[in-house]
Amino acid sequence: MYQAKQHGRSSYRWYSQELNEEASYRVELRNELQNAIDHEQLSVYYQPLVDARSGRIRNVEALARWQHPTQGLISPADFIPLAEETGQINALGEWILKKACRDAVHLHAQGFRQCSVSVNVSPIQLRKDGFINTVADALRASGLPSECLELEVVESVLLMDTDQVISTLHAIRELGVHIAIDDFGTGFSSLSYIKLLPANKIKIDRAFVKDVIENRSDAAITQGVISMAHHLGLEVVAEGVETEAHAAFLRKNQCDLLQGFAFARPMPFDELVTFMTKRASDNKGELGSEVSIQQKPTLLLLDDEPNILKALTRVLKRDGYRILSTTSIKEAFSLLATNDVQVIVSDQRMPEMSGTEFLSEVKAIYPGTVRIVLSGYTDLKSVTDAINEGAIYKFLTKPWDDVQIREHIQQAFLYFRAAQE
Structure with a gap:
């Protein structure tokens, strides 16, 4: 009856032996609790x-x-x-x-x-x-x-x-x-x-x-x-x-x-x-x-292929950035929380969610970041939607030209500084 009432009344519940067992357990536990209180156990x-x-x-x-x-x-x-x-x-x-x-x-x-x-x-x-x-x-x-x-x-x-x-x-x-x-x-x-x-x-x-x-x-x-x-x-x-x-x-x-x-x-x-x-x-x-002692411009790279991350790091480290990299979206969120990241470069086809979906979440939590998609795969609608919503700053394609990608990243940091000012 009490279970039926707890579920909004005007309903029914079948009796089962478990109901008696639960009630007996609670009565026993209540008595033992009282004993524990009385004897400071x-x-x-x-x-x-x-x-x-x-x-x-x-x-x-x-x-x-x-x-x-x-x-x-x-x-x-x-x-x-x-x-x-x-x-x-x-x-x-x-x-x-x-x-x-x-x-x-x-x-x-x-x-x-x-x-x-x-x-x-x-x-x-x-x-x-x-x-x-x-x-x-x-x-x-x-x-x-x-x-x-x-x-x-x-x-x-x-x-x-x-x-x-x-x-x-x-x-x-x-x-x-x-x-x-x-x-x-x-x-x-x-x-x-x-x-x-x-x-x-x-x-x-x-x-x-x-x-x-x-x-x-x-x-x-x-x-x-x-x-x-x-x-x-x-x-x-x-x-x-x-x-x-x-x-x-x-x-x-x-x-x-x-x-x-x-x-x-x-x-x-x-x-x-x-x-x-x-x-x-x-x-x-x-x-x-x-966490707060981070003087260098900080760049976060996200790609599920370790070789891509190594190649990107090799190209971009000559510009003096502090580079963080990961193959995991979950770890990327942790890196964003523990570091002052200004620019993010993400692959589009990630196992957990797409790059544009990830950057849309990042935009909501860290709106000051500059967000870039780097991908050999183009889903025109999702990319267009992300750009229109302001979730991404640029869409770059793989394979990349080393000189051009360095210029794009430099422009992204300039854009970040201008937005801050």
Whole structure:
């Protein structure tokens, strides 16, 4: 009956033994979760957030972990929704909050006094009477300064009891605690509500970051959120930063903080202290500073035939360009993210997509680049469309004349400089 209702009512579902098994599993898991909460069998892991400009760790996010005695590590995606359904999230959330505050004080004692801690808060916790006192008590008991605590809320928290939630969040801000809007862009709330939230920070969901260097829509959404947030006076965190290419793209677009496996996975508190101490001693604060030190005009060559790339490089390197080359469109997007490329030369017949399709995506993400197709195959319509849309600057044919192609590339760099001026 409940499954039928969940699928829009006026429908039917057949009974199966799996329904009983699932229900029994959830009841058993609920009881075991309560036992784990009562006996503090859960743990808190921490994932660092890195300043995009300085590379320093400015914040750590507290994340609940449950090491089940027989089932092993149970995903938070399984037990957190269950805790919200059963109301156990209140006790669980309070325990995580107090533990995170105590650990943050210990972290400060190790010398990392500029590092704050973030704790996720469920909408159910925010609607519970006395939640403000819970936050104040956690700060008082631990001795953590209020400005070193940040509570993360999802934007959909405003879908119910909007006035009460906003009032609670304002009261929390009056304590000096910071507020971050988590998973921004994936909820259902209105921007008219977002402007009412007393937030300090917006976190762009990993769903937009995953393909940000190669998908024009994800890039546009990410760039738009960063711009909007900065105009509202908010800092921006990008979640799910898994590669240096992701990080470089986000730095170029003025994202403030980066979080993801490119820097560190969630870890127990003891490992966090060791990680931060080693990082400080290694003096690797300036992550990616080498990315910006690119004085030479930079040219990207893309062709699925390595011999063509070698021949082109041999012809063009005498003009003093910094030449990047690849046979893969995916790698080409990574090279564009991690380097300041001015001119791109792409083959038309590539396995993943055509050269004109690739350059159309590049135009949307990196509109300042000068884009050239070099091909022995001519699809007149796609080339004409790409030229008319401004996706490509020129179409050159194979085989090429060495003198002429050098002149074309020189003109492309002159065109780039003129456009910049």
